[in-house]
Amino acid sequence: MTSGLTDRPAGRGFGKLILFGEHAVVHGVPAIVAGLSLGASATVVHAAPTSLTLIDGSGRVVTTAFASTDGEPLERALQAMIFSLGVTQDVQVSVTLDVPIGVGMGSSAAMAAAVTRALVAEFDLGEQAIEAAVSASEAVFHGSASGIDQAAALTGGVFEFERGAPPKITPMKIPSVQLVVVEAGPPALTSDMVTGVANRLRRRKTSARQVLAAIREVVGEASSALQAGDWASVGELMDMNHGLLKALGVSTPELDRACEDAVAVGALGAKITGAGGGGCVIALTPNRGAEVCALLAARGWKSFTVEIS
Ligand code: PMV
Numbered sequence: 001m002t003s004g005l006t007d008r009p010a011g012r013g014f015g016k017l018i019l020f021g022e023h024a025v026v027h028g029v030p031a032i033v034a035g036l037s038l039g040a041s042a043t044v045v046h047a048a049p050t051s052l053t054l055i056d057g058s059g060r061v062v063t064t065a066f067a068s069t070d071g072e073p074l075e076r077a078l079q080a081m082i083f084s085l086g087v088t089q090d091v092q093v094s095v096t097l098d099v100p101i102g103v104g105m106g107s108s109a110a111m112a113a114a115v116t117r118a119l120v121a122e123f124d125l126g127e128q129a130i131e132a133a134v135s136a137s138e139a140v141f142h143g144s145a146s147g148i149d150q151a152a153a154l155t156g157g158v159f160e161f162e163r164g165a166p167p168k169i170t171p172m173k174i175p176s177v178q179l180v181v182v183e184a185g186p187p188a189l190t191s192d193m194v195t196g197v198a199n200r201l202r203r204r205k206t207s208a209r210q211v212l213a214a215i216r217e218v219v220g221e222a223s224s225a226l227q228a229g230d231w232a233s234v235g236e237l238m239d240m241n242h243g244l245l246k247a248l249g250v251s252t253p254e255l256d257r258a259c260e261d262a263v264a265v266g267a268l269g270a271k272i273t274g275a276g277g278g279g280c281v282i283a284l285t286p287n288r289g290a291e292v293c294a295l296l297a298a299r300g301w302k303s304f305t306v307e308i309s
Helices: 073-085 107-122 127-142 148-155 190-203 205-228 231-247 253-264 289-298
Strands: 010-020 031-045 051-055 061-066 092-097 158-162 168-171 177-183 270-272 280-284 302-308
Touching (some): 010 148, 010 205, 010 231, 031 107, 051 073, 107 127, 107 148, 158 205, 177 253, 177 289, 190 205, 231 280, 253 270, 289 302
Parallel strands (some): 051 092
Antiparallel strands (some): 031 092, 158 168, 177 280, 270 280
């Protein structure tokens, strides 16, 4: 156990962007995800009452939650992690997030990975306790999730993910490339969007299953194109994946417009990233992210660049 303020263990978790295959991944199709250098860092001190304070990238306190089984999601998530890890002492956890909250960039999983790692280090709990605790936190925010956010938060880098127990994670080596993330409306609840897709699959057994099969093909082709740095193909496949997500019912007019505008100002392709229903789109902009952001701003969009590799 550590003491003092200078040697507190810090935990880190990565944010993420799903590049291909969201939603289909819930139903067994592989997906491709990029863990980001942006994410969350957590530190722990022994003090009562047990709490979690979220601080944004500029050092401002966003909120403080107190561990509780019947409170707000953040309170329940903190309780779930502490319970899963078997921590019985009072702890105050500070989490600094440099990934935006609630836009489909995996802030909740990054937070859980950072908090869990800091607690595991503080109480010498052993690495094997980490996954279950992150998963318990993610269950509070996302219900029954595929586990892709959690894998990205803990692993980082670009990899192919296939749901399972344990999930199959295949790291990919891709040339570094710039994406633009465009904010296109308030995000919907991931669990609502996942339920909507499950309902469509139940109603449209054959046709909606064909959409999943098409996404599987897109992901396979995208995997090769990404590793080859064939950006024209990656862009085309992003457009196709967006169309298929629209066919699953998770796009909105604003998300569609953001994709169209990004391509109109020079992106090679664009798609929803994450659950849809609002949130963000990603656009592929090798070497021209700043220019595309400026052109999108002129059309009224808030956007920023991210480098993945
Ligand atoms: O809400 P997000 O961006 O974390 O999206 C989660 C990805 C889904 O495929 C929609 C759900 C899941 O559990 O994989």
